[in-house]
Amino acid sequence: MKVVVCQTSPVLFDVQANLEEVIQKIQEARGRGADLVVFPELALTGYFLGQRYHEVALRLDSEEIRRLAAATRGTAAVVGFVEESPSMNFYNSALVAVNGEIVYAYRKLNLPNYGVFEERKYFSPGKQIPVFKYHDMSMAVFICNDLWHPSLPYLGISQKAEVLVTIFNSSQGSMGSEFSNIESWGIINTFYARIFGVYNVCANRAGKETLEVKESVTEGLVSGQKKGEEAGKEPAKEPVKTTYSFWGGSEIVNPFGKQIAKAAMHQEDQIEAEISRDLLRQKRILLPYLRNDDPYFTHRELDRILFDMGGRRQS
Numbered sequence: 001m002k003v004v005v006c007q008t009s010p011v012l013f014d015v016q017a018n019l020e021e022v023i024q025k026i027q028e029a030r031g032r033g034a035d036l037v038v039f040p041e042l043a044l045t046g047y048f049l050g051q052r053y054h055e056v057a058l059r060l061d062s063e064e065i066r067r068l069a070a071a072t073r074g075t076a077a078v079v080g081f082v083e084e085s086p087s088m089n090f091y092n093s094a095l096v097a098v099n100g101e102i103v104y105a106y107r108k109l110n111l112p113n114y115g116v117f118e119e120r121k122y123f124s125p126g127k128q129i130p131v132f133k134y135h136d137m138s139m140a141v142f143i144c145n146d147l148w149h150p151s152l153p154y155l156g157i158s159q160k161a162e163v164l165v166t167i168f169n170s171s172q173g174s175m176g177s178e179f180s181n182i183e184s185w186g187i188i189n190t191f192y193a194r195i196f197g198v199y200n201v202c203a204n205r206a207g208k209e210t211l212e213v214k215e216s217v218t219e220g221l222v223s224g225q226k227k228g229e230e231a232g233k234e235p236a237k238e239p240v241k242t243t244y245s246f247w248g249g250s251e252i253v254n255p256f257g258k259q260i261a262k263a264a265m266h267q268e269d270q271i272e273a274e275i276s277r278d279l280l281r282q283k284r285i286l287l288p289y290l291r292n293d294d295p296y297f298t299h300r301e302l303d304r305i306l307f308d309m310g311g312r313r314q315s
Contacts (some may be wrong), residue, residue, distance in 0.1 A: 016064075023071040036078070037078075172247075
């Protein structure tokens with residue numbers, strides 16, 4: 001199966017321009033024989049949406065999503081977007097469409113709410129980790145921070161997922177100067193592929209976005225001054241604007257943890273690779289890490305850890 005990863009640089013808030021680019025790239029990739037085309041997290045909207053998130057949200061029955069799904073005739077695609085449910089909840093989602101039909105929208109489960117990340121303020125978390133079958137391979141989709149919680153990929157593996165499709169928006173400096181997102185994602189992507197014996201198809205974005213905040217999130221902690229203290233004695237501060245660079249570097253990693261395709265850093269790019277069940281089978285024979293894995297044992301231990309003998313939930 002031929003997989004293409006499109007490392008795009010979406011225009012913040014411009015759903016129509018981003019949609020046209022995504023549809024064009026799906027069509028081009030299909031023309032080159034792609035069976036699956038993968039785009040980054042929030043590929044239709046950009047990342048730093050703030051309180052305007054609802055302006056770019058799309059329902060699954062919207063004209064834009066219908067057009068996007070229709071563009072996958074003869075192939076399949078995974079595309080990040082902001083989803084609005086019929087009950088007006090909003091999700092950081094990934095559309096999964098195959099041969100012109102919507103399979104489902106995966107909804108990000110672990111929403112960050114620290115540093116420059118405010119997703120939990122605006123989005124609802126997902127409730128499930130679905131696995132879908134395509135080209136005789138079982139696939140599970142995850143979005144960014146989901147991969148920083150090992151229980152989630154494990155739940156996909158417990159459903160016999162053989163391909164992880166990981167989409168994210170990772171920028172330099174967003175986690176502070178003491179932490180390297182680039183290094184960390186390289187470790188994470190390789191770790192899951194190697195330990196679980198699966199393919200990991202990883203799509204990050206490129207480009208820059210500017211985030212405007214009214215005050216530093218650490219200012220009060222450093223000064224010891226409480227919010228609102230001595231109000232009116234100092235002039236209002238100008239909002240702080242910081243531009244973040246999304247570093248790209250999308251990659252496809254095989255079940256042995258070997259990188260078989262790598263995109264350029266800090267610019268738009270496309271990569272492709274053939275993935276096969278033969279290599280999955282070879283890894284399972286040579287290094288059968290999961291042969292004796294028992295999800296029922298995991299279930300029992302979680303029950304024991306979370307609940308005492310009286311059925312009361314532990315703190």
